[in-house]
Amino acid sequence: MIYHDVVVVGAGGAGLRAAIAVNQKNVNVAVLTKVHPVRSHSGAAQGGINAAMGNNPRGGFDSVEKHAFDTIKGSDYLADQPAALKFTRAAPGVILELEHWGCPFSRMGDGRVAQRPFGGAGFPRTCYAADKTGHVILHTLYEQAVRFEHASERDNFKVYDEWMVTRLVIEEGKCRGVIAYHLATGKVEAIMAEAVIFATGGAGRVYLPTTNAVISTGLGLAIPYWAGVPVKDMEFVQFHPTTIYPTGILMTEGCRGEGGFLTNKDGERFLKNYSDSAKAMETAPRDIVARNMQREINEGRGIDGMYINLDIRHLGAEKIMERLPGIRDIAMNFVGVDPITQPIPVRPGQHYTMGGVDTDENGATCVEGFYAAGECACVSVHGANRLGGNSLLETLVFGKFAGEAAADYVLSKSALKKGEAALKQGLDAELEKFKKLTDSTGGEKAGTIRDELGRLMAEKVGIFRKEDELKEAWKQVKGLQKRFENVRVGYSGMKFNQALVMALEVEGNLAMAETIVYGATVRKESRGSHFRTDFPKRDDENFLRHSLVTWDAAEKKMKPTWKDVVLGLHEPKERKY
Amino acid sequence: MANTAKFRIFRFDPEKDRDFRFQDYDVPLEPGMTVLNALFYIQDNLDQSACFRVSCRAGICGSCAMHIGGRYRLACETQASIAKDSRVTIRPLAHLPIIRDLVVDMAPFWAHYKKIQPYLQPGDPDPERERTQTPADRSKMDILIDCILCASCHASCPMTASDEAYLGPAALVKTNRFAVDSRDRALEQRLKIVGDEHGVFRCHTVFNCSLACPKEIDPAGSIANLKRLATTHFLCKPEVR
Numbered sequence: 001m002i003y004h005d006v007v008v009v010g011a012g013g014a015g016l017r018a019a020i021a022v023n024q025k026n027v028n029v030a031v032l033t034k035v036h037p038v039r040s041h042s043g044a045a046q047g048g049i050n051a052a053m054g055n056n057p058r059g060g061f062d063s064v065e066k067h068a069f070d071t072i073k074g075s076d077y078l079a080d081q082p083a084a085l086k087f088t089r090a091a092p093g094v095i096l097e098l099e100h101w102g103c104p105f106s107r108m109g110d111g112r113v114a115q116r117p118f119g120g121a122g123f124p125r126t127c128y129a130a131d132k133t134g135h136v137i138l139h140t141l142y143e144q145a146v147r148f149e150h151a152s153e154r155d156n157f158k159v160y161d162e163w164m165v166t167r168l169v170i171e172e173g174k175c176r177g178v179i180a181y182h183l184a185t186g187k188v189e190a191i192m193a194e195a196v197i198f199a200t201g202g203a204g205r206v207y208l209p210t211t212n213a214v215i216s217t218g219l220g221l222a223i224p225y226w227a228g229v230p231v232k233d234m235e236f237v238q239f240h241p242t243t244i245y246p247t248g249i250l251m252t253e254g255c256r257g258e259g260g261f262l263t264n265k266d267g268e269r270f271l272k273n274y275s276d277s278a279k280a281m282e283t284a285p286r287d288i289v290a291r292n293m294q295r296e297i298n299e300g301r302g303i304d305g306m307y308i309n310l311d312i313r314h315l316g317a318e319k320i321m322e323r324l325p326g327i328r329d330i331a332m333n334f335v336g337v338d339p340i341t342q343p344i345p346v347r348p349g350q351h352y353t354m355g356g357v358d359t360d361e362n363g364a365t366c367v368e369g370f371y372a373a374g375e376c377a378c379v380s381v382h383g384a385n386r387l388g389g390n391s392l393l394e395t396l397v398f399g400k401f402a403g404e405a406a407a408d409y410v411l412s413k414s415a416l417k418k419g420e421a422a423l424k425q426g427l428d429a430e431l432e433k434f435k436k437l438t439d440s441t442g443g444e445k446a447g448t449i450r451d452e453l454g455r456l457m458a459e460k461v462g463i464f465r466k467e468d469e470l471k472e473a474w475k476q477v478k479g480l481q482k483r484f485e486n487v488r489v490g491y492s493g494m495k496f497n498q499a500l501v502m503a504l505e506v507e508g509n510l511a512m513a514e515t516i517v518y519g520a521t522v523r524k525e526s527r528g529s530h531f532r533t534d535f536p537k538r539d540d541e542n543f544l545r546h547s548l549v550t551w552d553a554a555e556k557k558m559k560p561t562w563k564d565v566v567l568g569l570h571e572p573k574e575r576k577y
Numbered sequence: 578m579a580n581t582a583k584f585r586i587f588r589f590d591p592e593k594d595r596d597f598r599f600q601d602y603d604v605p606l607e608p609g610m611t612v613l614n615a616l617f618y619i620q621d622n623l624d625q626s627a628c629f630r631v632s633c634r635a636g637i638c639g640s641c642a643m644h645i646g647g648r649y650r651l652a653c654e655t656q657a658s659i660a661k662d663s664r665v666t667i668r669p670l671a672h673l674p675i676i677r678d679l680v681v682d683m684a685p686f687w688a689h690y691k692k693i694q695p696y697l698q699p700g701d702p703d704p705e706r707e708r709t710q711t712p713a714d715r716s717k718m719d720i721l722i723d724c725i726l727c728a729s730c731h732a733s734c735p736m737t738a739s740d741e742a743y744l745g746p747a748a749l750v751k752t753n754r755f756a757v758d759s760r761d762r763a764l765e766q767r768l769k770i771v772g773d774e775h776g777v778f779r780c781h782t783v784f785n786c787s788l789a790c791p792k793e794i795d796p797a798g799s800i801a802n803l804k805r806l807a808t809t810h811f812l813c814k815p816e817v818r
Contacts (some may be wrong), residue, residue, distance in 0.1 A: 036683065038726055039632040039640045099707040102697025102760065104715065104722045111709030129722070135637055136722055143696040150691070184676050213633040246609060249635045326637075333636065333654050335609070447621030490625030495590065496677045499625035 001420065004030035004158070005410045006403075007178060007193035009165045010220065012040030013134075013395030014374025014402075015199035016141040018363075021403025022197075023148050023157045027410050029403075030157075032180055032191070034164035034215065034501075037142045041201050041213040042395060045134025046252035046326060047118065048126035049396075050389035051091035055108055055127075056115040062123035064088045069570060071390060074120045074285055075383025076528035076538065077572035078233070078546070078565055083361045085569065087381045087390075087397055094396040095127055103140040105129050117257050118388045120285035120577065126389040131252050131326040134392055166219075166504055168196065168227040168370070169419065169426040175369035176419030179430045183501070186494025188431055190423035194413055195369040195406040198224055198357060199399060202375035203512045205505070207350035207462075208454025209248030211240055219508030220376050224357050226511065229365050230550040232378040232563070233355040234512065235519030238386055238529050239463050240351030241289040245307040247334055248349045251327055253388040255344075256282040258323055260312040262293065263343070264301040267309075280577035287385045287529045288577065290348035294463045297347065309343035348463060352391060354382045354529065355519070358548060358563075363402025369409060373402035380546065383565075384528020434494075437503050442486025446503035449480050449487065453506070453513055456480075461513075461520055466534045470521045477513045484510055511551075518560065519547045540572050580606045582615055582660040586627070587668045590677045597675075600624075601664065606657055612667070613641055613652040615660075616679075629679040639725030642732070642791070643679055644668040649729035649789040670732035685741065686728050689748040693770055697755065700762030714759035721754040721799065723792045730786035730796050742775040746786035746796035749777060753799035756806060765810065772807040780804070 008019045011033035022029040052067040067088035106114040118126040129136040167179040177192040200220025204212025242251040271277040274292045277284040317340045331337045356378035363371040374395040460473035489499045525539035546563040582604045589597035604615040632638040634653045641652040646665040673681040730746035755761045786796040
């Protein structure tokens, strides 16, 4: 049986940073990832990464406390405040570390890392590399992973690419390892580990359209959820205001940060007509801008009734080429629009999963030896709405903390290499599950269920939500789950069986959709990204708390609970920009 | 069948098939549909055994480079309408072993990448703050850091076909990215790694890589720069060899 002290699942920002942190403590670590590390979705992040460094002349009075305040206010006061402060305090350090590792950040005239304004931030504190910040950070981390791999003895640092983890094995409240499917050979293996860190990213593909990669499905969250680890605040789903129409590809918030306008069919900058965005206009936070855009579209002021124009023409060719070159490429390649001469058609689309595996500030969960970090985790620092530039930061900060905590845990553990029987049992169960999917005689196709679910979630559990539609969504998700029992994977070979991979992911999407609909139904208030047209006000009296959902495998049903928000720095106030 | 995209796709499972074959698929065309969307349509509706690599579908992850209609392209960035008038053939990346269908074994490609020490080597302990870099110095890396390691250049290069040890255009672009980084102090070491017959001097300036690159990086230009640096360096300091 393959054994490593720590297994990290996922190799985006959080996974690679966690693995490096484990290795820095001289503990053996393996990274298991279903795609090669540089294919991870962190690479698609465009705009930047926040840290109160005060490099920008207009950021001189910035501080980590102010960054924490903006994060808390942005979260609509659902963030745990001490965690938010720990998060922003660690920010300048991880930026400097990245810079020392060679990350090619854009620069100020004096040679320091450049910073620009971003939505919801009091100061220009978003570090960037043109509009490819995630790409350069992911590549820098992978470069460092190679460096650590080169430097390490006895295979102390190992990356298993295209090994897809499908099951987490927990025994007597302790994590024992994972079951993984090696795509290239078709082998399914049990991998024993003292600690497992999940860094599997968000569940964007539960929705259609989404800016998320095809690989960002609900399975990464569903695996720990099915193993009994609770998920938290799943109803909070961020819709990015500017995704390209119709494909859903992201247009960075940097477009607005750099001074782009959003206009309706009359060419009017309509954000001035809404009280929550009248002052900040295009730089108001994502949830507010997305809602006001959707209102314009719903009230018939969208272009062709479908989209809003993102106009950056007035920035001029030179600035567009320098600051937003990737955006121009995307607009030209995917919709044939040159933003130097034409506005870009955009609409809000699913972008980020605020909810996730319930963890503490170090990524630890209720299961000993099981950690989560990055988008798949919910600490929570993003609360009801994440600020732009805080997600790349989250991957690095909490990836690091989770890696260190897991390494410390392994170093303190006395009884090692336990759980062989449980892992074997898990392996058998997984093989049986795969066989059932490929041998099924049912007539359902996983792809059909995936698309129907995505559209259902966007339509009924999207930017605007209400009771009767949520009830209907619940019924339909249950119906799709029922239909999933008859899914047949039409190819039985095990080598690169993408149809099987997709079916497993769709099952994960269905499980997470259920938790999202549930959270959205019980949260009878509007907060951050969660907007109930039947309860349009925030209700701190009843809902200043996190919703938790635990899966009871024995009874095959979910058990909901609540958990208080940790305040301590700022009393909740009305959120205006 | 006016509104149909017609593809001919490479199929091969080295463990089961004696030889490769091509299979035809007709996909109903929708506005804005990309080749990647068409491959998904095939996998969902026509043939669940089809396989290909995919991740971001937005031209940034580098998963879906393949040979489409006579040249290397990212399937996600290519409109399916190119297969409207006549059947378009899709093949996997060349010069790499086939795992199955359009999926190749990238291990040799990554081995070259790792060989060139693809990380910053500043040569001194990390300072308290950032190592400063002027915008002008930073801009020297501009296009080089856009590389998504999709291996289109590797697959299009005749030298990677004839010399398995040749580092190939992608690893050399990465080397050049560090060679021009004002913070890096390992130029001599880097030139030693790439300065032999399996490095820059294996390049015969065919320029296929520069034509193939979906990010318009011009690997041939990077290789030329490294050749120039290596030549000057070794001529001035023959002892480094």
